[in-house]
Amino acid sequence: MPFIAATRSLGRAGLFSLSVLRxxxxxxxxxxxxxxxxxxxxxxxxxxxxxxxxxxxxxxTLLGYRALETYGASNQISALVGLxxxxxxxPVLTALLFVGRAGSSIAAELGLMRATDQITALGLMAIDPIxxxxxPRFWAAVICLPLxxxxxxxxxxxxxxxxxxxxxxxxxxxxxxxxxxAVDFRNDFLVALEKSAVFGGTxxxxxxxxxxxxxxxxEGTSIATTRAxxxxxxxxxxxxxxxxxxxxxx
Amino acid sequence: MTPDSPAVRLTDVRLERGGxxxxxxxxxxxxRGSITAVLGPSGSGKSTLLAALTGELQPAAGTVExxxxxxPREMRxxxxxxxxxxxxxxxxxxxxxxxxxxxxxxPLRTHTDLPRAVIDRLVxxxxxxxxxxxxxxxxxxxxxGGMARRVxxxxxxxxxPPLMIYDEPLTGLDPIASGVIMALIARLNASLxxxxxxxxxxxxxxxxxxxxxxxxxxxxIVFSGTxxxxxATTDPLVQQFLRGEPDGPIxxxxxxxxxxx
Amino acid sequence: xxxRGPRLEFAVGAFLLxxxxxxxxxxxxxxxxxxxxxxxxxxxxxxxxxxGQLRTSAPVKIxxxxxxxxxxxxxxxxKFDAVVTLAIDDRYKDLPTDTSAGILxxxxxxxxxxGLQPGGDEQALKPGEEIAYTTPAVDLIQMVGKYMFxxxxxxxxxxxxxxxxxxxxxxxxTP
Numbered sequence: 001m002p003f004i005a006a007t008r009s010l011g012r013a014g015l016f017s018l019s020v021l022r023x024x025x026x027x028x029x030x031x032x033x034x035x036x037x038x039x040x041x042x043x044x045x046x047x048x049x050x051x052x053x054x055x056x057x058x059x060x061t062l063l064g065y066r067a068l069e070t071y072g073a074s075n076q077i078s079a080l081v082g083l084x085x086x087x088x089x090x091p092v093l094t095a096l097l098f099v100g101r102a103g104s105s106i107a108a109e110l111g112l113m114r115a116t117d118q119i120t121a122l123g124l125m126a127i128d129p130i131x132x133x134x135x136p137r138f139w140a141a142v143i144c145l146p147l148x149x150x151x152x153x154x155x156x157x158x159x160x161x162x163x164x165x166x167x168x169x170x171x172x173x174x175x176x177x178x179x180x181x182a183v184d185f186r187n188d189f190l191v192a193l194e195k196s197a198v199f200g201g202t203x204x205x206x207x208x209x210x211x212x213x214x215x216x217x218x219e220g221t222s223i224a225t226t227r228a229x230x231x232x233x234x235x236x237x238x239x240x241x242x243x244x245x246x247x248x249x250x
Numbered sequence: 251m252t253p254d255s256p257a258v259r260l261t262d263v264r265l266e267r268g269g270x271x272x273x274x275x276x277x278x279x280x281x282r283g284s285i286t287a288v289l290g291p292s293g294s295g296k297s298t299l300l301a302a303l304t305g306e307l308q309p310a311a312g313t314v315e316x317x318x319x320x321x322p323r324e325m326r327x328x329x330x331x332x333x334x335x336x337x338x339x340x341x342x343x344x345x346x347x348x349x350x351x352x353x354x355x356x357p358l359r360t361h362t363d364l365p366r367a368v369i370d371r372l373v374x375x376x377x378x379x380x381x382x383x384x385x386x387x388x389x390x391x392x393x394x395g396g397m398a399r400r401v402x403x404x405x406x407x408x409x410x411p412p413l414m415i416y417d418e419p420l421t422g423l424d425p426i427a428s429g430v431i432m433a434l435i436a437r438l439n440a441s442l443x444x445x446x447x448x449x450x451x452x453x454x455x456x457x458x459x460x461x462x463x464x465x466x467x468x469x470x471i472v473f474s475g476t477x478x479x480x481x482a483t484t485d486p487l488v489q490q491f492l493r494g495e496p497d498g499p500i501x502x503x504x505x506x507x508x509x510x511x
Numbered sequence: 512x513x514x515r516g517p518r519l520e521f522a523v524g525a526f527l528l529x530x531x532x533x534x535x536x537x538x539x540x541x542x543x544x545x546x547x548x549x550x551x552x553x554x555x556x557x558x559x560x561x562x563g564q565l566r567t568s569a570p571v572k573i574x575x576x577x578x579x580x581x582x583x584x585x586x587x588x589x590k591f592d593a594v595v596t597l598a599i600d601d602r603y604k605d606l607p608t609d610t611s612a613g614i615l616x617x618x619x620x621x622x623x624x625x626g627l628q629p630g631g632d633e634q635a636l637k638p639g640e641e642i643a644y645t646t647p648a649v650d651l652i653q654m655v656g657k658y659m660f661x662x663x664x665x666x667x668x669x670x671x672x673x674x675x676x677x678x679x680x681x682x683x684x685t686p
Binding site for chain 1: 304306329330332333335337339340341342343344345346347356357359360361402405
């Protein structure tokens with residue numbers, strides 16, 4: 001029965017996630033691995049996040065301007081862009097870009113480790129492979145995604161500024177003032193970062209689970225990578241809805 | 251753990267995978283200090299036997315004794331016991347993000363409290379024993395197949411385990427590299443007083459260094475004795491395997507999928 | 512990925528610094544800067560017959576300067592008017608007891624906020640006290656309807672659910 005199989009699968013994934021948390025011990029080696037993973041999944045995702053952010057900022061500004069112009073409220077454009085970014089666009093789009101770049105690489109690396117006997121070797125050396133290979137990646141994702149979301153926002157807002165002020169002709173002072181008035185530090189800015197942390201953890205757990213349990217063959221690795229991106233993207237979108245409803249529901 | 255107890259003793263062991271018996275009625279004694287070759291056709295259950303020796307697979311019946319005591323079932327005790335068993339895997343299992351030296355140092359750093367300088371010395375010693383001291387700062391992807399296998403061997407020896415298990419150590423190696431590995435296995439076994447079990451189907455490279463040989467086929471041990479006795483056997487299945495004949499007890503035309511060999 | 516020891520650490524350190532700096536700049540340049548997490552505020556109450564578009568966390572301003580926000584909105588089940596709890600920053604402790612509160616909108620499409628007009632009394636409102644003088648929100652549509660179609664008709668007390676007696680006024684965008 002597919003329902004039972006799906007529930008068991010969910011249960012296994014849940015247990016895996018728990019074991020990742022349990023295996024996270026702050027040793028020197030762990031921090032060395034953590035630093036390495038932050039580089040691999042954070043620093044190397046910067047270019048795609050930065051470019052993505054800039055273009056999203058430009059598009060939303062253009063879109064928003066057209067919508068607001070009808071009501072003569074075009075100087076509210078920065079509020080529209082800022083709120084739209086912080087509340088929904090930045091956490092979700094950054095997470096999706098992250099899933100595509102870093103999530104797929106996590107799944108691929110773990111799948112490859114499985115296929116080249118690295119995970120078995122760790123087990124035979126009495127080293128917990130989850131603590132060594134998975135936990136650093138998880139924490140690196142939780143740390144990096146909020147930072148990447150911050151980058152995304154800063155580039156999007158900068159691009160929006162250039163579009164609004166230098167192309168459309170909004171007054172520069174108005175732009176910043178309206179933006180600052182509209183965006184609440186706690187309810188918008190911090191919430192965006194909190195959402196990102198949740199998305200980062202989710203993406204890492206999904207990608208790790210799929211990669212870790214891949215078939216130890218070349219095919220297995222490639223199947224794992226695809227599954228990781230699909231499942232992680234869907235979960236991000238689902239959790240985004242849940243979090244938004246919960247946080248902005250009032 | 252008395253000095254004359256065997257390194258490994260399997261008593262009437264039955265191993266199952268997925269409900270099916272892969273090996274049955276296995277009785278095996280591996281004397282200390284010997285090199286035992288475990289031979290057999292592909293799919294005969296050699297890897298399953300290996301899994302039983304490392305505790306990965308629990309026997310469905312019988313007992314598995316390693317280094318004088320039965321293998322524990324409880325995870326923590328099993329992990330502790332694994333530190334006394336060195337395993338060289340087919341895929342090497344070298345961590346790609348670490349250098350050769352860091353790979354070899356990994357068991358030492360994780361399981362001992364030795365200071366950095368001492369670990370570095372030990373790593374240098376192990377690498378020197380396999381002839382790769384100069385490769386210490388290379389990454390695994392920069393190594394040739396034979397070099398990677400030797401690094402994996404050095405790492406398996408890092409904690410000086412009394413028992414070494416080699417899973418198909420000659421896979422993918424050219425004749426010279428194969429020769430190097432077999433020579434290393436023999437030399438290290440003698441100089442370090444190890445017990446070695448080599449699981450392989452490379453009969454002609456393995457037999458010269460082995461003290462004892464067993465052949466697994468059809469889910470059982472079909473031969474157990476010295477290499478000389480093995481060469482002289484009259485069992486047709488063993489003879490087919492030794493001589494590499496395409497047809498014989500293991501038929502050329504594969505049977506319908508009723509029972510694998 | 513073959514970045515080694517010290518270079519790797521430098522790269523990660525640079526990434527983290529850059530990211531944290533950009534977060535800091537973002538927080539300062541694009542948010543309202545309400546960094547205080549604590550309750551450095553005291554509550555005041557005010558009753559209104561009509562809230563209009565007022566919502567919780569709407570700002571409370573004196574003369575255009577934000578001094579607090581709307582913490583809670585409840586309906587009094589006995590008198591059926593809205594009881595609004597204002598959270599006023601502790602820095603503005605001495606609001607006179609004859610301060611008045613009104614619900615205003617920032618521009619035609621802006622959000623509602625509460626504007627306070629301090630009076631001249633020497634005594635100050637204490638935490639939890641109620642502001643005595645309040646003006647309800649103005650329903651813009653009703654007012655437009657009244658002037659455009661009414662003429663003499665006195666609009667009844669603006670009621671959230673009632674529609675103007677004449678044809679529903681079309682909302683033409685004001686130039």
